[in-house]
Amino acid sequence: MSLATSVNIGKKPDPVTLSDLAATKVAELLADESANEALALRVAVKAGGCSGFSYDMFFDSEVADDDVVREFGAVKVIVDKESAEMLSGSSLDYEDGLNGAGFHITNPNASRTCGCGSSFS
Known part of the structure; x- marks a missing residue:
């Protein structure tokens, strides 16, 4: 799996990288979504699921001051500060x-995942 080249905006480490195929698919979905060029993919961690x-x-088109923003080709990815730590x-x-x-997200920080693969701890 090759990873799309990211351009760092800011000085925080990459919380998540996109494979070339993921970046291509997100770009296709964004193109179908609307003409709003400010739209980006927001990746977040939330409480819930059987593993926590x-x-x-x-x-999303809104970026908070403490969000981590990365670009993978034509795709901008936004991650909130708390999620960035869990996704690093x-x-x-x-x-x-x-x-x-x-x-599919592969998270090296997850100590376990549930059977259905949709939650982690």
Whole structure:
């Protein structure tokens, strides 16, 4: 899996990187979403799920002062400060196979994940 090249904006470490396939798919989804060029992919960690935390991804155009912002080609990724700590070193990939298609986060900080794969601790 090759990772899309990121351009650091600010001085914080990358909380999450995107594979080339994930960056391409997010760019396609953003193009379909609207003509709003300010839209970016927000990746967050929220309380919930059977293991304690779950991932949340959605398009957002608002950036807080303490958000971590990275660019992967044409895709801007926003992560809030608290989520950035829990995601540090994570990678986002997109898979399209016989069992379905979707995004998958690999988080080296997760000590365990639930059976369905949608939450972690």
